[in-house]
Amino acid sequence: MSKPRPDGFAQADLFLTLPKPFIDWFGEKGWQPRAHQLELLGRVQGGESMLLIAPTGAGKTLAGFLPSLTDLAMRARRKPGEAHRGVHTLYISPLKALAVDIKRNLETPVAEMGLPISIETRTGDTPQHKRQRQKLIPPEILLTTPEQLALLIAAGDAARFFEDLEVVIFDELHSLVTSKRGHLLALGLARLRTFRPELKTIGLSATVAEPDELRRWLVSQGPMGEIHMSGVIEVAGGAKPEITILKSRERVPWSGHSARYAMSEVYEAIRAHQTTLLFVNTRSQAELLFQELWKINDDSLPIALHHGSLDVSQRRKVEQAMAANALRAVVATSTLDLGIDWGDVDLVVHIGAPKGASRLAQRIGRSNHRMDEPSKAILVPANRFEVLECQAALDANYLGAQDTPPLREGSLDVLAQHVMGTACAGPFNAAALHAEVTSSAPYAALSRADFDRIIDFVATGGYALRSYEQYARIRLTADGSWRLTHPRFAQQYRLNAGTIIEAPMLDVRLTRSRAKGANARGGPVLGKIEEGFLESLVHGDTFLFAGKTLRYEGIRENACFASTANDRDPAIPYYAGGKFPLSTYLAEQVRTMLSEPERWKALPEQVGEWLAIQKAKSILPKRDELLIETFPRGERYYMVAYPFEGRLAHQTLGMLLTKRLERAKARPLGFVATDYALAVWGLMDFGRMFSRNELSLSALFDEDMLGDDLEAWLDESFLLKRTFRYCATIAGLIEKRHPGKEKSGRQMTVSSDLIYDVLRSHDPGHILLEATRADAAQGLLDVHRLGDMLSRIKGRIVHKGLEQISPLAVPIMLEIGKESVAGDAQEALLAEAADELLKESML
Amino acid sequence: MNQAAASALDAERNHECILEFAGVQLVADPAGCLYWPQERLLVFSDLHLEKGSSQAVRGRMIPPYDTGATLKMVRDCINRWQPSSVISLGDSFHDGGGEGRLPDEFRQLLTDCMTGRDWVWISGNHDPMPPAALGGVAADVLALGPLTFRHEPLPQSGCGEISGHLHPQARIVRRGKSVRRRCFATDGSRLIMPAFGAYTGGLNIRDKAFSGLFDLSRLHAHVMGRERIYTIDSKQLV
Structure with a gap:
């Protein structure tokens, strides 16, 4: 008040x-x-x-x-009887x-x-x-x-x-x-x-x-x-926040996201304040940070953990303790981002790069709810590139810059859901509903033709093969209105409404080690983890969750059973959620900073030195240039590009580049992408091919890669399958998962991957595929951003052939091995498993 | 080198997977059907035709192309092996009304596949009654030489049973990555076929539905890869 x-x-x-x-x-x-x-x-x-x-x-x-x-x-007031x-x-x-x-x-x-x-x-x-x-x-x-x-x-x-x-x-x-x-x-x-x-x-x-x-x-x-x-x-902003970048006594690592090096300094900051909020970007970082802090928590300060995968009761407990000022620190992900009152926080620590200037401003807003007093925040970059990013974000915050994402056009799967919902409430007239829909800003540009395709989709699926007419869910009646054909469809709608589609998650239950079969059913629920991650574990693997190191015992029905482990070095669960790409604005700031040595003085000394050595040994690109370095290492040749356009856009670029390199007989073997750079490696000397004009850099990075190459790759991509599942669920084509019912439905329902394969080969122009491609292009693939980058760097590609790895390339080279090219990788793993059998049989 | 390994190597060279099963040689086709050269017999299991439309009846308008996709694969396999007889090992249709919902185009495709050869419909739990108007012969169980064909595996059956029903899938985890595919599962005396239908899901052969069916020490999964079968020891399955 x-x-x-x-x-x-x-x-x-x-x-x-x-x-x-x-x-x-x-x-x-x-x-x-x-x-x-x-x-x-x-x-x-x-x-x-x-x-x-x-x-x-x-x-x-x-x-x-x-x-x-x-x-x-x-x-x-209402009178009685009214x-x-x-x-x-x-x-x-x-x-x-x-x-x-x-x-x-x-x-x-x-x-x-x-x-x-x-x-x-x-x-x-x-x-x-x-x-x-x-x-x-x-x-x-x-x-x-x-x-x-x-x-x-x-x-x-x-x-x-x-x-x-x-x-x-x-x-x-x-x-x-x-x-x-x-x-x-x-x-x-x-x-x-x-x-x-x-x-x-x-x-x-x-x-x-x-x-x-x-x-x-x-x-x-x-x-x-x-x-x-x-x-x-x-309303003009309150007092300027006091933000600093942690100037660590320790060495800032080249790569990684844990910021483990800074733990003791973070702990000191917690001790020096009343209540500290520690923000991280992913749930796995939250788990790791929490674990690390407790390792050195000699004063047994009340430090808690809060992220969206934890069991609700545990989260509520933390929230209440927080409101009562009973905690000294909370490690949290974005679940705490939004405007809930969190008691008297006097320090925000941000671990890892904030990824966006507005995001940083909003998170810092958590500290000190009285707007006349300055908020206080410390940024803790986890690696050297993040130091640059933190400095850029910090400059932006002082300048009051904003980089919230632009609004997207309304998606068609959501429209399908809404049309069905409208029909559930009563008959509707198509022209009137189209007018209503286009009065909303996101759908203002929706054509009547696309709208009618969506009605057709809601009615019968809208397939070229018109075999479902007799089962239509809504039907055009004599008076010109569309009506629901059966009330049970309204019931079905209510169970599936909404656009929040969770990745399939399993409860994680704590059990005793080696508990077998029926014995292993009990145990408290610690929270939920994505099925995809748990599928990659085998019995005995350890991972960090809910602030504990757990040993994977197995999956039964809809729960994952795990026991307490004493391992010091667990495999850490990496959740798909919670990874934001670097904002376009911050990326530009980072590129600018690289090109202006006088600004390095604001950076920690060791980072400034790193850039200075890069400048001496290779090149630091100008703001609108794209630097490409090539060098040999081991038995392979590497090409590293530094577009600074975020991991998603880089991954897409990596996929498309390897396809082109393959066609140019440059024999690429794989690639890896980070928020800042992209590294491709292969058997041919890329650098020599560039200098002998056997391979043209400008052709390699030409915008036309976003045409057919992209189409061809998109259709094969597992990313598209994932996007399709979301779209199909929102559009009401497949049932939402309901906790506790997933397994029983397995025989009856059809997996969205199978539907996708069949639809793609038989009805490639289907409206839901169109919606999926549009979604993937904007979301998981960041195609627009990639397109903007390719047009920006036209004629501004700088190639530097090197004899060995450059300082700037070290961080991404350290990422190699953590990822691999999808596609044929699965077949390769199967072949490996089969080879093992063959070897065994020949002994 | 033992004989099994030698023939496995042979098969690998031809991208074919030959199974020594109950004293006969069978070929596991990467498309998911099984061929018995000696009898010129081709077996498909769990086609689940018209599964798409069975959902549409209940308001889930999933694409109506599954029957077409499945039958075109059936046709391709028949063209490849030129069998004199075909067994459809149960759950050929997803439900009792499936045959009635079959669009004319696909009815014709199926009839073309059946023409000129013997066709046996084994009854399944989804289709206990054989199709009324498609021809072919119907049976609950079929014995041919050392082999017995039925839809649902019987726990106490003797050597040589070939069944489907369970939709076996194999899963391996290597280098932190999980791969899951349909497979033929066999321990040399029992063989369970993968589901062939375009919309059929699968069940991990480590699931308890499979317990007691196989001698685990001899169990192998013949996993359907993109162009070949990968034979994987049960020890590697998770």
């Missing part, structure tokens, strides 16, 4: 428009509403939809709710926990002012009887999540339930809109506007790169492509 604060200009008039209980309440507290809170109130009262951009601690939540609270406080009114205000939050938290924060002032306003949450945890009651007697303010909204508007009584809706508040809008979740939510909002055209929206957001995108998102777009925007209020 707000503290008194001189605002410099007269707010008295606006203040006086507040209902009396509010004026009294502010008076009793000795507070005054802030300028932006009153401005937002005034403009929403005037009928505007608004975007409020403000840093943490600026009283954003109260600002967002003030229009609703004052409106509700003044509205006449019909119950529908929901007045809908609040959407990205996190269940946030909705619950906001309810608590809102109830206090409402109770203190004695306002007759009912506030309720509706999340996946809300019991059935309460949901039913909410439908009959709706609360005035309903706090919920995007998934619950999708379910609410797919219900037959949706129009009635929302007939009195005045305001929709979107909290943390910047994080809601960047994903498919945001697409579904945008479609839901368009639906709500059909129910209530005069509806006002309020978006609450942290600072973003493109506020106009959010302003469009909040309001209805014009039917002829006219762009409409909400109003906006931007």
Whole structure:
């Protein structure tokens, strides 16, 4: 809540428009509403939809709710016998926990002012009887999540339930809109506007790169492509954060992500502060950091671990202890990123590179919720390139730069889900629904033809082979509307709604070592790990999880059984989730820094030296150049490129380059990619081929690789299969996995990989494949970024032939062996296993 | 070098996998069918035709191309081996209504495959009744020389049983990578065939559904690779 604060200009008039209980309440507290809170109130009262951009601690939540609270406080009470009114205000939050938290924060002032306003949450945890009651007697303010909204508007009584809706508040809008979740939510909002055209929206957001995108998102777009925007209020940032890069006494390693070298210095920092939040980028880093800290925790400081794979009860315990200020430090991944109140944190330590300037700013915002005091943060780079990245991010934070990702066009799989949901609520007219859908910003450019293909997909799968007409789920009826053909499809929809598709996860249960068969069923659940990782373990392997070193005992039914191990050096689980590519903005900053030696003075001495030696022995590229180094090593020849475009784009580039090198008879054997560089190795001397013009660098890196080569590779790629599974599940083609039911379904359901193979060879133009390719190109493959890079470096490729490895190449060379080329690798492993048998039989 | 290893080497050279089984020689085709040269007999198991449409009936519009894909592979295998007889080892259709839902185009394809040779439908749990209008002969079990063909393996069956039903898959883990493929599983006296259908999943042969069926010391998985069969000792399977 707000503290008194001189605002410099007269707010008295606006203040006086507040209902009396509010004026009294502010008076009793000795507070005054802030300028932006009153401005937002005034403009929403005037009928505007608004975007409020403000840093943490600026009283954003109260600002967002003030229009609703004052409106509700003044509205006449329902008389006994009158019909119950529908929901007045809908609040959407990205996190269940946030909705619950906001309810608590809102109830206090409402109770203190004695306002007759009912506030309720509706999340996946809300019991059935309460949901039913909410439908009959709706609360005035309903706090919920995007998934619950999708379910609410797919219900037959949706129009009635929302007939009195005045305001929709979107909290943390910047994080809601960047994903498919945001697409579904945008479609839901368009639906709500059909129910209530005069509806006002309020978006609450942290600072973003493109506020106009959010302003469009909040309001209805014009039917002829006219762009409409909400109003906006931007609150200037609070005090500048104090950020430093850890200047370690130890040697900063060449590669790796553990930052183990800095442990004792991190521990000292924890000791010197009251409460420290330690952020890492992946769950496995969290496990490792936690383990390392406890190894040296001689004072037995209360240090806890928090990440999304841990069991919920354990996470809640940590959150409560944190709120009660009972912890000295928490090691956390992004689960803590969003605006939950975390007690009095006075230091944020960021291990590893932050990957994006905005991400860093938001994470540091966790520390010190009072915006007038500076937040304090220490960046701990895990390797030398990360030192550069941290310095770039630090410069950006001081400059106030933002690099939140641009919004993507609405995806078609989400649209399919929404069309089905709409049909579940009642018959719809295709033209009207198309108009509604295109009024939402992400789908503003959706053509009627694509929309009709999606309807066809929802009805019968939309296949060239029209054999499913008789089983259609929705059908065009005589009155021109599409109707559901059977109510059980609505039931099916409800079980599968939403866009959050978890990778298949297994419970990890603690058991006794070597417990066999039936005995091994018990044991507490520690959390969940991705099936893919567990599949790569064999009996006796050790790994780090939930802060313990565990020994893998086996998988039975839907659980992985593991026992406590004493190993010092476990294999660490690497989760697929939680790896963000380096942002385009930071990448550019890093390239700039490399090309400006005078800026190296800001870097730790050993890193500056490293760059100086690189400059002497090889080249440091200019900002827009691409440096290619070639050198022999062992019996192989290497080519290392430094595009700084992030691991995903580099992996795609690596795949395409090896294909081209193969065609040029340069005999590549493999490649490895990091966030910064790409190394390809093979049997031919690439450097000599370049200098003798047997191989042209500019042809090798020509943009045309994004044409046929990409298509050919894409279709074979396992990445595409993974993307297809997500798309097919969201689109309602295959069932979502429901915990505890996976195995029983195995005989009946069809694996998405098999569906993909069959569809690709028989109906390559199918709309779901189109959606999958578009998704993969933007997501896992980062094709756009690669394309931008290739056009940027045209004519600016610098080749340096070397006799030996350069300083800049050391980090990536150390990564070799940790990854291998996919594709034929599986066949090779099978052949190896078969060879072993043959060898044995010849003894 | 022992004889088994020698013939394995021979087979490898020809990219063929010859199994010595119950006193006869059988060829495991990397496509997933089994050929008995001496009898000119080709065996497919678990085609699960019309599995796609069985889902569509319940509102899951998965692509309707599985039957076509499966039957084209059947046709290719028949063209390759030119058998005089074919056994479809049960679960030929995914459910009782499958034959009725068969689109005309695929009915014709199947009929073409059957023309000019003996065709035996072994009954399976998904299709206890043989197809009504497709021809061929139906049986629950078929004995031919030392071999017995039935859909579901019997725990107490004697030497020479060839069955399907379980959709065996083998999994290996090497260098931190897991590979999982369909396979022929045999210990020399019993053989369980991989599922052939385009939409058929699989079950790890280490699963308890397989327990008691094999002599583990002699169990081998003949794993379906892209172009060849890889024979892998059960000790390496996880």
